[in-house]
Amino acid sequence: MAERIDLEVPATLNGLSTVRLVLGGLGARLDFSLDDLEDVYLATDHLLRTALDADALDRLSLEVLLGDGVLRFTAGTFRSAKLRADVTIHAEDCLDLCMLLRRTVDDVVFEDEDGAYRIVLVKRRKGGPA
Amino acid sequence: MSGPDERRVKEPLDLEALPGQARASTAEDEEEASPPGGPTADAQGRGRDDSEKLDQYLLRRYHLYGDRTAREQLITMYLPLVRSLARRYASRGEQFDDLVQVGAIGLIKAIDRFDLSRGVELTTYATPNIVGEIKRYFRDKGWSVRVPRGLQELNIRLNKIIDELVPKLQRSPTINELAEAANATPEQVLEALETSQAYNSVSLQASPNGEGGEEDAGLIDYLGGEEEAYDTMEDRTTLAPGFAKLDKRERYILHLRFFEGLTQSQIAERVGISQMHVSRLIRRSLERLREEIGELDAPQTSRPSGDDPR
Numbered sequence: 001m002a003e004r005i006d007l008e009v010p011a012t013l014n015g016l017s018t019v020r021l022v023l024g025g026l027g028a029r030l031d032f033s034l035d036d037l038e039d040v041y042l043a044t045d046h047l048l049r050t051a052l053d054a055d056a057l058d059r060l061s062l063e064v065l066l067g068d069g070v071l072r073f074t075a076g077t078f079r080s081a082k083l084r085a086d087v088t089i090h091a092e093d094c095l096d097l098c099m100l101l102r103r104t105v106d107d108v109v110f111e112d113e114d115g116a117y118r119i120v121l122v123k124r125r126k127g128g129p130a
Numbered sequence: 131m132s133g134p135d136e137r138r139v140k141e142p143l144d145l146e147a148l149p150g151q152a153r154a155s156t157a158e159d160e161e162e163a164s165p166p167g168g169p170t171a172d173a174q175g176r177g178r179d180d181s182e183k184l185d186q187y188l189l190r191r192y193h194l195y196g197d198r199t200a201r202e203q204l205i206t207m208y209l210p211l212v213r214s215l216a217r218r219y220a221s222r223g224e225q226f227d228d229l230v231q232v233g234a235i236g237l238i239k240a241i242d243r244f245d246l247s248r249g250v251e252l253t254t255y256a257t258p259n260i261v262g263e264i265k266r267y268f269r270d271k272g273w274s275v276r277v278p279r280g281l282q283e284l285n286i287r288l289n290k291i292i293d294e295l296v297p298k299l300q301r302s303p304t305i306n307e308l309a310e311a312a313n314a315t316p317e318q319v320l321e322a323l324e325t326s327q328a329y330n331s332v333s334l335q336a337s338p339n340g341e342g343g344e345e346d347a348g349l350i351d352y353l354g355g356e357e358e359a360y361d362t363m364e365d366r367t368t369l370a371p372g373f374a375k376l377d378k379r380e381r382y383i384l385h386l387r388f389f390e391g392l393t394q395s396q397i398a399e400r401v402g403i404s405q406m407h408v409s410r411l412i413r414r415s416l417e418r419l420r421e422e423i424g425e426l427d428a429p430q431t432s433r434p435s436g437d438d439p440r
Binding site for chain 2: 017020021024025027028031032033034035036037038042046049053095099100103
């Protein structure tokens with residue numbers, strides 16, 4: 001059965017550091033390998049930093065669902081069209097946010113509601129023990 | 131970028147009078163020195179053309195005649211732009227006033243280094259300088275984090291343990307496996323791994339395990355054989371936006387990770403450095419890319435008169 005953790009942090013770099021530590025602990029519980037954990041750090045860190053630049057936010061609302069070897073990370077609510085474009089549009093030969101997410105997580109999903117949206121990153125355990 | 135004393139302009143102005151050098155006024159000077167909109171024109175209520183003309187007039191006064199008052203007037207005129215840019219970063223845990231001061235340093239550098247012969251607007255040149263100075267401030271603050279001795283030691287031990295476990299397990303170890311091997315808790319391992327990011331400026335002569343014993347090879351010894359690989363890296367990676375600012379090794383590691391799809395452990399094995407060091411290099415390189423691309427994206431046309439409402 002999935003376990004759900006809700007987290008709200010200040011929309012600052014210090015807040016992101018807290019998110020990283022929490023995700024590390026949760027990833028460890030899922031027996032993620034160091035490589036998988038680094039992927040989670042990179043994906044969430046760059047997504048949230050882009051969100052901080054794109055949206056005027058005071059707080060970041062996050063939700064983490066832990067399943068069987070799966071970490072489902074949801075951030076939002078956002079309204080920035082630029083953030084959405086940065087997540088979805090990849091410029092050829094450019095190491096942009098879209099490409100970084102493709103290389104580090106298994107799925108990126110948008111949850112739309114009332115003109116705003118939440119972004120879901122899904123990471124499945126790959127490199128850990130069988 | 132050359133200093134003010136090396137400036138050359140297209141206009142037929144007197145180049146003998148350089149900043150810091152006084153000379154007698156002439157009738158031509160008076161004409162040249164008349165500010166756009168008349169001698170009493172100021173930064174208030176000016177149109178765009180007048181703004182540009184006044185900028186150019188003040189920049190010439192400063193760079194060609196050493197007029198410090200013109201420099202101060204430019205700084206005052208462009209402080210709203212600094213405040214506007216600083217406001218974007220005010221939500222990151224630093225005082226807004228501190229960011230304005232740091233941004234003002236970027237503005238002053240831009241004014242001092244401005245090249246009159248290039249024909250660009252001061253706003254276009256100053257914006258990336260101001261943003262760059264603010265971002266450097268954040269980066270430098272990040273590097274100054276003091277890591278407790280106990281965590282430093284655990285970090286060094288983990289570095290060795292990871293290097294031992296990867297070939298043994300034939301995969302990247304988990305936090306629990308590292309904790310068991312290091313006789314520490316998973317929380318301590320996570321904290322020690324996180325603090326490893328504080329070691330951003332690693333000397334090429336430093337030992338990769340951080341101990342610096344005589345028997346330890348420096349990073350530079352690991353890197354020699356990789357030069358050829360860096361050179362044969364696909365051109366497309368080298369041409370990706372922002373990559374030109376990275377060194378060969380950083381480009382190579384990002385290429386392997388994001389264009390070739392190798393894991394950090396695989397890159398560590400390929401390059402001959404630790405997985406933790408690969409992690410640090412990737413984070414640092416991505417940070418620099420963010421800065422470079424952010425500066426390219428910075429607004430190029432905003433005028434100093436309008437504060438960003440955000």
